[in-house]
Amino acid sequence: MASFSTRAIVAAGLIVAAPLSIIAATLFGSVVIEADNWAAALVGRADATTVEIVWRLRIPRAGAAFVTGAMLALAGVLLQNLLRNPLADPYVLGLSGGASVGAMLGMLTGLSAWSLHLAALAGAAVIACALVAFAARATGWDIHRVLLVGVGLASACGALVSLLLTLAPTAQLPGLLYWLIGDLAGATLHWSTIPALFAAVFVASAIAADLDALALGPDQARLLGVAVGRTQTIAFSIAAVATVSAVLIGGAIGFVGLAVPHLLRLLGVHAHRWLVPLAALAGGTLVTLADTVARSAAAPIEIPVGIATALLGVPVLLWLVARTR
Numbered sequence: 001m002a003s004f005s006t007r008a009i010v011a012a013g014l015i016v017a018a019p020l021s022i023i024a025a026t027l028f029g030s031v032v033i034e035a036d037n038w039a040a041a042l043v044g045r046a047d048a049t050t051v052e053i054v055w056r057l058r059i060p061r062a063g064a065a066f067v068t069g070a071m072l073a074l075a076g077v078l079l080q081n082l083l084r085n086p087l088a089d090p091y092v093l094g095l096s097g098g099a100s101v102g103a104m105l106g107m108l109t110g111l112s113a114w115s116l117h118l119a120a121l122a123g124a125a126v127i128a129c130a131l132v133a134f135a136a137r138a139t140g141w142d143i144h145r146v147l148l149v150g151v152g153l154a155s156a157c158g159a160l161v162s163l164l165l166t167l168a169p170t171a172q173l174p175g176l177l178y179w180l181i182g183d184l185a186g187a188t189l190h191w192s193t194i195p196a197l198f199a200a201v202f203v204a205s206a207i208a209a210d211l212d213a214l215a216l217g218p219d220q221a222r223l224l225g226v227a228v229g230r231t232q233t234i235a236f237s238i239a240a241v242a243t244v245s246a247v248l249i250g251g252a253i254g255f256v257g258l259a260v261p262h263l264l265r266l267l268g269v270h271a272h273r274w275l276v277p278l279a280a281l282a283g284g285t286l287v288t289l290a291d292t293v294a295r296s297a298a299a300p301i302e303i304p305v306g307i308a309t310a311l312l313g314v315p316v317l318l319w320l321v322a323r324t325r
Contacts, residue, residue, distance in 0.1 A: 006268035007278075014281040018066070021288040025062035026054055028292055030299035063189035065291040065305070066284035067197050068250040069260075071242040073283025074200055076257030077275055078239040081211050082232055083143055089258035090243040093150030097157025098127035099247040104164045104176060117248055124244040127153050131236075141232045182253030182306025184291050189249075196245060200238050201280050207231055208272035253306045255314070256283050263316065286312070 027033055033041070033050060040046040041054040075090040082088075090096055102123025106116040130153060135146040161180065168176055178185070204211075210231040213221040218228045246253065260283045261275065269275050290308035297303060 007271075007274050010264065010267050010269055011274070011278055014278055014285065017285050018281050021285045021292070022062045022066060025065065025288050025292045026058040029053075029058065029295045032296075060188040061184055061291070062288055063194075064187040064249050065184050065288040067189060067193045068184070068187075068246045068253060068284075069256055069287025070197055070280035070284035071200070071246040072253060072256040072287070073260040073279040074204060074276065075239040075242040075246070076259075076283075077261045077272070077279045078204060078211075078235040078242075079257070080261055081215055081272070082141065082235045082239070083147060084215070084217070085143075085147065086262065087258070089254075090239065090246070091252070091254065091257070092154065093131060093146065094127045094153035094157050095124050095240050095243045096247050096252055097154045097161070098123035098125075099244050100180065100252055101157050101160045101164070103179075103247070104161060104168075107176065107179075108164065108168055108172065120248050121244060123157075124240065124247075127157070128236075128240050141229070141236070178304055179251040181304040182251045182309070183302075183304045184250045185302055187249055193245060193249065196241070197280070200242050201277055203234065204238050204276045205273060207234055208276060211235065211272040211276075250287075250305065253287065253309060255306075255310045256287060259314075260286060 027035070027038055031053060033053065037046050037050055038054065041050045044051055046054075072090055076088070079088040079090065079092065080086060083092075085092075099120040100123070103116055103120040105123075106119035111119060131146060131149055134149045135142050165173065165176060210221070210226045213224045213226045214228065214231055214235075216224075221228050221231075243257075260279055264275055264278055264282060269278055287305065287309060290312050291305045293312065294303040294305045294308040
């Protein structure tokens with residue numbers, strides 16, 4: 001009962017915090033909007049400048065930040081379960097590295113926005129196919145091979161990114177570096193990203209019981225009747241799609257996929273039927289708040305959101321670890 005009460009409190013807090021973070025993101029920035037003027041802008045009754053700021057700039061960016069954080073946190077939950085490794089995050093297997101290489105090649109060759117997305121997807125697909133080829137077996141995934149191959153591929157992608165930065169024209173370096181750190185400046189919420197997020201959360205929630213069994217180890221999961229190989233493949237596929245989606249929207253934003261699942265577990269949320277949706281809410285809230293702080297703290301200068309997520313999240317994580325026996 002106490003465990004259920006704790007989960008309910010955490011869920012209630014996140015359900016309230018998520019919309020509040022989006023409201024804060026539309027209120028604050030280089031220009032602070034008064035509450036009454038903000039409310040008027042929502043219905044189109046404020047001056048044209050305020051309406052432009054709220055509807056054309058801040059609401060799309062807040063939505064993009066929330067979806068990015070939710071995707072990263074969801075991927076973190078699934079990868080930590082798949083690899084049974086608390087240090088696993090969306091970047092450990094090289095998926096984001098592959099997407100980054102593809103996207104940077106697209107940027108340097110002047111591809112259009114859609115072609116850029118396709119290039120990033122192609123880069124991530126190469127890494128995913130390599131992981132499946134080396135690690136997938138009929139009886140399930142070989143976790144040690146996944147980690148070994150993933151770390152190697154991530155290192156190779158990091159080297160390719162460094163090579164591309166070395167060869168890039170000087171004029172393009174600031175934009176590339178900001179994107180690699182994680183930056184939502186100019187990010188917008190495409191119509192397909194919200195259905196993709198809901199679909200990812202729904203499918204992951206549908207296999208929540210199998211994920212709980214898989215956390216005990218593949219042998220125990222098989223004894224409980226779980227189709228281990230199928231569950232691992234579904235979890236990896238969702239994590240891969242979520243990671244690539246987040247990279248396409250906001251670049252390489254770190255820390256979220258690693259920290260958010262741990263924060264929720266330290267707060268008493270362990271069952272995946274709770275952990276999956278709450279991680280999406282918590283990740284989205286964290287990145288939205290971090291981006292709001294990044295836009296506002298040193299206005300008119302914008303701090304990359306990847307820096308802000310670490311500066312906001314690390315102290316909270318350390319505090320929770322310190323107070324937990």
